[in-house]
Amino acid sequence: TPSSPSIDQVEPYSSTAQVQFDEPEATGGVPILKYKAEWRAVGEEVWHSKWYDAKEASMEGIVTIVGLKPETTYAVRLAALNGKGLGEISAASEFKTQPVHSPPPPASASSSTPVPLSPPDKGEPSAPKLEGQMGEDGNSIKVNLIKQDDGGSPIRHYLVRYRALSSEWKPEIRLPSGSDHVMLKSLDWNAEYEVYVVAENQQGKSKAAHFVFRTSAQPTAIPANGSPTSGLSTGAIVGILIVIFVLLLVVVDITCYFLNKCGLFMCIAVNLCGKAGPGAKGKDMEEGKAAFSKDESKEPIVEVRTEEERTPNHDGGKHTEPNETTPLTEPEKGPVEAKPECQETETKPAPAEVKTVPNDATQTKENESKA
Helix, strand or coil: CCCCCCEEEEEECCCCCCEEEEEECCCCCEEEEEEEEEEECCCCCCEEEEEEEHHHHHHHCCCEEECCCCEEEEEEEEEECCCCCEECCCEEEEEECCCCCCCCCCCCCCCCCCCCCCCCCCCCCCCEEEEECCCCCCCCCEEECCCCCCCCCCEEEEEEEECCCCCCCCCCCEEEECEEEECCCCCCCEEEEEEEEEEEEEECCCCCEEEEEEEEECCCCCCCCCCHHCCCCHHHHHHHHHHHHHHEEEEEHHHHHHHHCCHHHHHHHHHHCCCCCCCCHHHHHHHHHHHHHHHHHCCCCCEEEEECCCCCCCCCCCCCCCCCCCCCCCCCCCCCCCCCCCCCCCCCCCEEEEEEECCCCCCCCCCCCCC
16 A cells, blocks of 8 residues: 655635645555545544545645635645555644635736626635646646635535637536536637636625636648558458458369369360369279179079980081070081090980070080080
């Protein structure tokens, strides 16, 4: 946690007080988020407290406490808060508020800086203190209202008027008594403005607090030679997307050409070049193998014949009895194979001869007679 802030000076008024302080020497390695002010009248036991934003309070090093009684002695102390917690509380500093005083006679308004508000009446509060903080956009400002002496009567509201120099006044803005700032937006670029703020209570109005500021110059467009991506137009981005899409289609078509033998490249190769794509030759060979295997898989015709007793013809010729498998044309005669004569005197039926004839070349075997 941070160490305690140190109170340098207290500037009291009849119902308010400004406490000037120095930031803590040690923050614990974590930035200060808020400041806490505690005060009480001497003799009382209960402390009153209020939180203040660290950024706003640190700009001037001042916090303002309100709701005090005139001609009363008070004690005030401060503490800082960061992400680790509330730090040490400073030593109490005493002060005494001022009595309610009559305002000085009104000063005549200068012709060079006319105030568009009515002059203060008797018993009116003191004018608030104004602090400006320009917005990040450059044409807006946050004007902080630091409450001063309320003249012994609670402030009812604040009246705010502003304009650009040499221009007409903008409509008056009425703020509630609890307001601590006013935001002015949509201002002209590179223009000087003046702001008047008046506090009003039951006794009347305070003097007008005056504040002058200048807005920033209008920012120029981002140069074309800035970042590479900022210079791309919508058409260039669309063109890049189209090129990426076309390349993707080409990759898909080439993949289909090599794997599935289809696609635009396949049509070009067949129609224009007159040749099939890669792998077509292998495909034809596979089809030929499949047809050859199909022919071989056909079952051969089995011929069963019984060789009966053979008798010689008178002319010594040989007869071949036709059967179901004998072709109509005369088969080519080959050399006659010699077979040994039968030595047995008894005629026995010859064993059945089984011959496998292929389907595409059927042949017959001639019966030989004994000599």
